[in-house]
Every structure is written in structure tokens, then in C-alpha cells.
Amino acid sequence: MPEILLDVRSLTHRYAITGKSTLTALDGVTFQIRRGEIFGLVGQSGSGKSTAARCIMNLLRPTGGKLLYKGVDLLDPKQRRANRKMLQTTRQLIFQDSGSSLNPRMTLAEIITEPMAIHRVKSPRGSMRAEAELRAKSVGLSPSCLDRFPPELSGGQRQRAAIARALCMEPELLIADEPVASLDVSVQAQILNLFRHLQERHGFSLLFIAHDMSAVRWLCSRVGVLCRGRLVEAAPVPELFENPLHPCTRALLSSVPLPDPRRERERQLEHFDADTLPSAGTLYEASPDHFVLKED
Ligand SMILES: Nc1ncnc2c1ncn2[C@@H]1O[C@H](COP(=O)(O)OP(=O)(O)O)[C@@H](O)[C@H]1O
Numbered sequence: 080m081p082e083i084l085l086d087v088r089s090l091t092h093r094y095a096i097t098g099k100s101t102l103t104a105l106d107g108v109t110f111q112i113r114r115g116e117i118f119g120l121v122g123q124s125g126s127g128k129s130t131a132a133r134c135i136m137n138l139l140r141p142t143g144g145k146l147l148y149k150g151v152d153l154l155d156p157k158q159r160r161a162n163r164k165m166l167q168t169t170r171q172l173i174f175q176d177s178g179s180s181l182n183p184r185m186t187l188a189e190i191i192t193e194p195m196a197i198h199r200v201k202s203p204r205g206s207m208r209a210e211a212e213l214r215a216k217s218v219g220l221s222p223s224c225l226d227r228f229p230p231e232l233s234g235g236q237r238q239r240a241a242i243a244r245a246l247c248m249e250p251e252l253l254i255a256d257e258p259v260a261s262l263d264v265s266v267q268a269q270i271l272n273l274f275r276h277l278q279e280r281h282g283f284s285l286l287f288i289a290h291d292m293s294a295v296r297w298l299c300s301r302v303g304v305l306c307r308g309r310l311v312e313a314a315p316v317p318e319l320f321e322n323p324l325h326p327c328t329r330a331l332l333s334s335v336p337l338p339d340p341r342r343e344r345e346r347q348l349e350h351f352d353a354d355t356l357p358s359a360g361t362l363y364e365a366s367p368d369h370f371v372l373k374e375d
């Protein structure tokens with residue numbers, strides 16, 4: 080079995096609201112990402128996906144749990160300091176609107192190679208321009224885009240640039256937080272294809288966050304389902320789609336449109352009331368590598 084790159088154990092986060100009240104966004108979430116795999120994290124809006132991504136990227140300090148990345152304890156300030164450069168360069172985040180948050184006053188060539196400039200990484204290609212050209216090509220952007228500014232490009236082109244920028248550091252872990260949610264459906268398919276192609280080529284591990292089960296089915300090898308901050312099920316993708324065990328997973332699957340019009344007309348939407356989640360539970364292995372939350 081491939082080495083575990085990221086080990087998330089009992090990750091918990093509570094946001095302070097007002098006074099003494101808190102909101103539990105993550106509650107004891109445990110999963111692992113193996114080297115070179117595409118792991119999907121799905122759940123409805125508000126289920127805690129982005130909070131998990133921000134904790135893993137050290138953008139947010141979780142209330143509890145453990146995060147081990149390449150054996151480094153991400154919550155231990157001493158270990159983080161000792162591995163600062165490795166942590167900053169080998170983990171990269173792409174988010175839903177990373178395309179629109181690119182600096183509008185920088186050219187695409189500058190944007191794509193900026194992380195290398197910041198970390199003083201020399202391009203093996205000899206010049207930053209050659210580096211930008213190569214990176215642009217690898218994400219399907221024509222070299223003529225490189226002298227243009229983000230507002231002159233389409234949403235899909237901007238997201239491609241954001242991906243090229245993340246990849247110029249040759250990350251080992253790429254986290255993509257709903258990277259296609261704000262794009263047109265036809266462009267979504269192109270970007271998903273691109274992720275697949277780039278993963279095969281570069282071999283990074285990808286944490287792919289989505290609320291859309293069909294994208295996960297197509298792209299990921301394993302998937303975890305989040306429901307109101309709890310991981311309710313985790314399994315290899317074919318197993319989860321054939322044999323969903325948790326009602327929350329079944330509800331998410333029932334909302335995926337079917338290509339056959341007759342079956343689509345007969346499709347029944349399943350609902351899951353998150354208030355019925357047990358207050359305490361543990362993941363148990365229902366079949367090899369298929370885990371489901373069971374009430375204690
Ligand atoms: N900065 C914040 N302060 C307070 N509550 C927050 C904050 N960010 C997110 N939340 C809440 O935490 C829960 C999980 O949010 P989030 O991780 O963004 O979910 P997702 O990415 O799955 O939509 C939601 O109920 C959300 O309203």
C-alpha cells in the first residue's frame with residue numbers, strides 16, 4: 080500500500096461566535112491521503128469542507144485533533160518552524176474563486192511564476208519566461224495569454240492559470256476546494272480532465288473537495304463524506320457508489336441527475352435530516368476499506 084502522505088486524526092474545530100457560544104464546524108474527522116491518490120471530500124454546503132482544507136493548510140488552528148503531513152506534526156510550532164520551507168512549497172491550495180483572486184495588475188506570466196520568485200526557486204528552464212511558457216502549456220493556456228492580465232481572460236482560463244501557479248512549486252499535496260463550482264458546465268468537464276491528466280503526469284496527491292458526487296465519481300479513487308462536521312462514510316469510489324451505507328451519503332447520491340431520461344423521471348430524491356446524527360459515534364469497517372459512522 081502506498082505511503083500515507085497526510086494523516087488527519089480526530090480533527091475538530093469550533094468557531095467562536097458571540098460571547099461564549101461556538102459553532103462546531105468539524106467534529107472528530109479522521110481520514111488519510113495516500114501518496115499519489117485523488118481523495119474526494121464531499122458534503123453539502125456548510126458541512127465543514129473548507130474548514131478542513133484551511134486547517135490542513137495551517138491557515139486555521141483547529142481546536143483539537145492531530146494533523147501529520149510527511150511525518151511532520153502540523154500543529155507543533157517547533158516542527159513547523161523546522162520544516163517551514165518544505166511545508167510552504169509542497170502543499171498548495173486552489174479554491175473556488177482562486178481565478179478571480181489573481182492580482183489584476185500582474186501579467187499571467189508573472190502570476191504563474193510568482194511563487195518561485197517568492198521562494199527564490201531558480202527555474203531549471205533557465206528563465207522565468209521559459210518556465211511560465213512551459214507551465215502555461217501544461218494547463219492548456221496558449222503562450223499569447225502570458226502577457227495578458229486576469230480581467231482579460233475567461234473564468235476557465237483564470238482557473239487554469241491558478242492551477243499552473245500552484246504546480247510551478249511541484250507540490251506533493253494539492254488541495255482543490257470546489258475548484259470548478261463557479262465555472263460553466265462544459266468548462267467544468269475540461270478542468271476535471273485537466274486535474275486527472277496533471278495528476279497522472281506529476282504524481283501529486285490531490286484532496287478534491289466538492290459537493291457534486293458526479294465529479295467525485297469520475298475523478299477520485301477514494302472518497303469521504305462529511306455531514307455537519309462529521310465524517311459519516313469513507314470508501315473507495317466504486318464501492319461507495321454501489322453500496323452507500325449512510326443515509327447522508329444516499330441523500331447526496333440521490334441528487335445526482337441520471338443520463339437516462341426515463342430513469343431520471345423516476346429518480347427519487349432522498350432526504351437526510353442532519354439533526355438525526357447521533358451525538359457520539361465511531362467509524363467501523365463494514366467491508367475492507369469501507370468505513371461508516373455507527374452510533375456508540
Ligand atoms: N469564520 C467563521 N466563523 C464562524 N462560522 C464559520 C466560519 N467559517 C465557516 N463557519 C461555519 O462553519 C460551518 C462549516 O463551514 P465550511 O467549512 O465553510 O463548510 P463548507 O466548505 O462545507 O461549505 C458552517 O456552518 C459555516 O457557517
Ligand SMILES: [Mg+2]
Binds near residue numbers: 130256
Ligand atoms: Mg466551502
